[in-house]
């Protein structure tokens with residue numbers, strides 16, 4: 001078995017920080033799992049001596065729309081519904097090539113800021129999934145759909161919602177057993193999808209075990225709309241359609257009632273907390289402390305860069321830790337360690353990669369190394385690791401990324417993606433989109 005051995009000043013493990021740490025893992029061909037995680041052992045071969053670095057599990061983005069990197073900055077200051085209209089206006093001009101380069105740009109940004117796995121909802125096909133596999137990331141990809149007869153991305157694919165549902169099942173079968181890829185249904189939201197369409201997907205998902213990734217209770221306007229149309233809150237409406245008998249990842253959940261939180265706890269529904277997107281779009285503050293108390297499965301997400309505007313999860317970690325303290329006037333209500341756990345181990349579990357997300361023997365070797373020689377880390381030692389990662393570190397500190405034992409990013413250089421070429425192509429695509437949409 002070929003092994004890679006890393007040594008660093010400190011390492012974050014499920015038992016807490018370790019000083020002078022060593023991590024060993026099998027190569028991708030040999031399964032890419034961790035074989036040792038602990039204090040540096042005397043002697044032995046070391047492949048990467050990383051003085052001035054710390055190791056932690058790769059970050060997990062629990063909700064995004066990768067290809068929307070091309071729409072960064074669209075309607076930044078206009079509020080949720082006008083923003084949605086502006087974004088959907090630009091999306092009418094997207095081509096298949098745009099979606100591919102948008103996804104690649106997102107993977108460049110995710111890798112260089114320490115994300116190793118992500119849950120996505122957008123247009124997906126086998127070609128795009130192959131781009132994820134060649135970049136070396138893990139992804140749960142949900143094929144976005146709106147209604148049986150509506151075509152979501154007319155310039156990209158002729159598929160309507162009914163065809164998207166069939167394609168989802170074909171792709172799920174094709175990638176079954178692939179350790180890097182999970183395929184999910186992606187009915188967009190209760191306010192954009194008709195009830196019968198949602199009921200049909202729920203029935204199929206219960207029968208075939210394919211997960212569902214959707215948006216729930218993102219804005220107060222959505223809650224009002226669903227109440228008016230169906231006389232129920234969004235999650236209760238979806239529950240009546242049988243959705244939560246399937247394996248569901250529900251993004252946002254800003255306006256959940258106590259009863260809806262209890263429903264999610266009872267049904268094992270996973271939620272994705274997207275604090276920056278919810279703040280930027282003026283949608284509110286999701287009740288993370290209440291989810292924690294109820295024992296919900298939770299991930300942390302950026303949402304798309306059109307509502308964020310970065311994919312740097314360290315920003316989300318810090319926001320996720322401090323936001324609820326301010327809102328509840330209680331500095332003890334969410335700890336940095338809790339949010340780091342949600343951004344790694346619990347996030348990986350929530351999006352269906354339960355073997356990733358922690359640096360311990362037997363887990364998949366999804367690991368990142370951060371530089372701790374900069375000004376914001378002066379005085380760093382292992383006892384301050386959680387504090388540093390929770391409140392001071394940024395994605396720009398990430399120097400190495402490994403996923404399943406494969407080296408994707410080495411001392412600030414991409415090994416699987418041509419970042420310069422991708423940025424150039426993506427910039428050209430963005431200019432063309434803006435022009436097509438009328439400047």
Ligand SMILES: [Zn+2]
Pocket residue numbers: 063064065215251303304
């Ligand atoms: Zn979203």
